[in-house]
Amino acid sequence: MEEAPNKLRLYGTEASPFVRRVIWALKLKGVDYDFVQEDLSNKSPALLHYNPIHQKVPVLVHAGKPITESAVILEYIEEAWPDPTPLLPKDPYERAMARFWIAYGDQKHHVFHSFLACSEEGKEKAAKDLLEILKIVQDEALGDHKFFGGDTLSLVDLCYGWLTSLKYVERVVGVQVLEPMTLPRLHRWMQDFKEERVIKENLPDLEAKLPELEILRNHLVSTNN
Amino acid sequence: MEEAPNKLRLYGTEASPFVRRVIWALKLKGVDYDFVQEDLSNKSPALLHYNPIHQKVPVLVHAGKPITESAVILEYIEEAWPDPTPLLPKDPYERAMARFWIAYGDQKHHVFHSFLACSEEGKEKAAKDLLEILKIVQDEALGDHKFFGGDTLSLVDLCYGWLTSLKYVERVVGVQVLEPMTLPRLHRWMQDFKEERVIKENLPDLEAKLPELEILRNHLVSTNN
Numbered sequence: 001m002e003e004a005p006n007k008l009r010l011y012g013t014e015a016s017p018f019v020r021r022v023i024w025a026l027k028l029k030g031v032d033y034d035f036v037q038e039d040l041s042n043k044s045p046a047l048l049h050y051n052p053i054h055q056k057v058p059v060l061v062h063a064g065k066p067i068t069e070s071a072v073i074l075e076y077i078e079e080a081w082p083d084p085t086p087l088l089p090k091d092p093y094e095r096a097m098a099r100f101w102i103a104y105g106d107q108k109h110h111v112f113h114s115f116l117a118c119s120e121e122g123k124e125k126a127a128k129d130l131l132e133i134l135k136i137v138q139d140e141a142l143g144d145h146k147f148f149g150g151d152t153l154s155l156v157d158l159c160y161g162w163l164t165s166l167k168y169v170e171r172v173v174g175v176q177v178l179e180p181m182t183l184p185r186l187h188r189w190m191q192d193f194k195e196e197r198v199i200k201e202n203l204p205d206l207e208a209k210l211p212e213l214e215i216l217r218n219h220l221v222s223t224n225n
Numbered sequence: 226m227e228e229a230p231n232k233l234r235l236y237g238t239e240a241s242p243f244v245r246r247v248i249w250a251l252k253l254k255g256v257d258y259d260f261v262q263e264d265l266s267n268k269s270p271a272l273l274h275y276n277p278i279h280q281k282v283p284v285l286v287h288a289g290k291p292i293t294e295s296a297v298i299l300e301y302i303e304e305a306w307p308d309p310t311p312l313l314p315k316d317p318y319e320r321a322m323a324r325f326w327i328a329y330g331d332q333k334h335h336v337f338h339s340f341l342a343c344s345e346e347g348k349e350k351a352a353k354d355l356l357e358i359l360k361i362v363q364d365e366a367l368g369d370h371k372f373f374g375g376d377t378l379s380l381v382d383l384c385y386g387w388l389t390s391l392k393y394v395e396r397v398v399g400v401q402v403l404e405p406m407t408l409p410r411l412h413r414w415m416q417d418f419k420e421e422r423v424i425k426e427n428l429p430d431l432e433a434k435l436p437e438l439e440i441l442r443n444h445l446v447s448t449n450n
Contacts, residue, residue, distance in 0.1 A: 062318070067325075068325065069325055071324075075320070076317055076318070079320060079321075092301055092305045096300065096304075100292075100293065103297065140278065
């Protein structure tokens with residue numbers, strides 16, 4: 001496929017937290033791109049062409065060359081457009097810590113999924129498991145900093161940015177986990193994160209998607225998945 | 226704990242493929258380190274102190290500061306000692322491809338585990354599943370190159386270096402998967418990889434560990450795990 005040399009295109013869906021982190025990174029870098037909305041129940045030939053192995057979003061196509069897997073895409077964005085808004089620290093040890101916590105969140109994403117999919121009887125345990133993970137993230141990763149990397153946003157913040165949609169999931173499940181009482185610093189982080197201009201301007205409209213989320217939850221519960 | 230400023234210590238086990246890739250990286254970089262042998266059935270207080278979250282090997286401790294998760298450790302080694310032996314390409318897109326294939330191997334490691342743990346009836350399917358993954362690795366990642374990154378070793382080669390121990394696993398399972406007939410280019414890569422001086426000098430002695438591997442397999446099969 002012939003492409004303009006610096007043409008940038010992102011294949012994704014509105015609600016995916018893995019797509020959202022890429023959108024935020026591109027917006028923070030001030031890089032122009034086209035967004036191609038995918039329907040995951042009927043994936044486009046382009047998506048299957050560019051990501052034959054995982055067949056998932058997000059896919060970033062830069063000058064005709066595809067990059068897949070959100071954590072890989074984020075590192076690519078950081079390396080292709082390092083300035084003027086670096087999203088990883090310079091120090092190798094601090095970079096390692098950032099990568100560790102990004103990987104940790106992704107490894108534990110199934111706990112969040114289990115929370116969304118929990119049955120009535122499993123609700124208490126699912127909420128407890130999620131709280132345990134978030135406590136580790138708050139105490140060990142965030143610490144006393146404003147953002148995960150210090151005073152300014154980093155890739156780690158973007159990767160935990162899905163926490164801004166947790167309240168919608170909490171509503172359909174009917175249990176609250178991320179509260180000022182239980183997770184004061186992580187809750188405060190979430191408020192600060194949402195107030196950052198680029199984040200605020202690019203939050204998904206999940207209020208409008210609540211009925212869909214409800215349908216998804218009912219489906220997951222009924223298929224025990 | 227007080228440490229000499231550049232003291233480097235690696236906590237690991239002889240047989241772990243995740244530890245082995247870190248050993249190879251440090252040897253290729255020509256960096257001196259102390260190796261601390263761990264007994265995973267009786268983990269040392271130091272290991273639990275340095276890796277309280279995952280409690281796993283490898284852990285690299287540099288000047289008293291721990292780095293965990295082998296993929297994160299490898300990137301750290303690359304950034305802390307970039308020259309004279311770079312193990313990632315310079316180009317952001319090629320780096321993204323390297324990271325993609327490292328992640329792919331780790332995501333699919335469970336297929337290798339299932340092969341080691343397969344029952345008599347499950348053997349054929351387990352071998353087929355493993356062959357399918359290795360075919361993708363050969364055709365999509367290795368292509369026609371000598372090594373994954375081209376003519377010289379990269380982190381991707383180190384991460385697929387566990388394939389050099391596959392023949393021992395094949396022996397205890399009783400099925401061969403990685404053969405010149407089925408996977409000619411990947412098999413040729415494995416031969417070339419093992420002939421590289423640093424790799425050759427630092428291959429684990431798995432011949433001596435065959436009885437242990439047999440015991441491990443019997444345990445996994447009997448616990449259906």
